[in-house]
Amino acid sequence: MNHVGLEHYLAVSFLLFALGLFGVIIRRNVLVIYMSLELMLNAANLALVAFSRFNNNLDGQVFVFFTITVAAAEVAVGLALIVALYRKRQTAHVEDLRTMKL
């Protein structure tokens, strides 16, 4: 009998994190990069909830609760920054934003 254990959840969490990391590196649109960051945060949340359930300890879920709250605040601030940047430069591609590059 095949029983889904902790390692299955951790594998899904790792694959999701890898997808997010890959997206952050290869995508060129600032907004899609930001969405990939959200994907990585969600992968970490999944690992925390899985550890919490399999160790029979509720603290992990409280931590995920705080992570979600902070992520919501972070998204609001980050999107405001992106909008301000777009107003100044009229672009959302990281390749066109090279002011601080040598």
Added chain:
Amino acid sequence: MLEFGTYKMADVLFYIFAGLTLLCGIMMLVSRNPVNSAMFLVLTIASLAGLFVLLEAFFLAAIQILVYAGAVMVLFLFVIMLLDLKAEERRRLKILGIAGGVISVGAIGALFFKSLAQTPLTATRSPDFHAGTIDLGKLLFSQYLLPFEIVSVLLLVAMVGVILLSKKDLK
């Protein structure tokens, strides 16, 4: 408990939700239109909420749907509409970027598999684990009261910052 052959219902649901999560994540990465990416991210988050339900974290599943799929993604879609982003034209993907992505993902994967191989995972789900909203709320308002209050201040600070940032002239 429903059973399909040797598989339990919960195991089948795990594979369905995990596959859906990863598939929508991949679709989010490969779609050129930012609106499509946002929609696939909503689906990813919804199927992650399904995984949370399978882990008996019902309150977090509800929060995931309400906050992420609701509030955060609506914010994303608002900004996409506001910036009026066209579908990304087919730029040549830099070979250096792909190589960097593969290397960093490989490094993290090596870390993951090495640590997973070295650690014996003896943790098991005990059947009398109470993870309802009541238990979470009790923990949140007793042991974690100070972080809870600090997070509320953080939300206020973020709100003030966003209002300041979205003013027309940043002076």
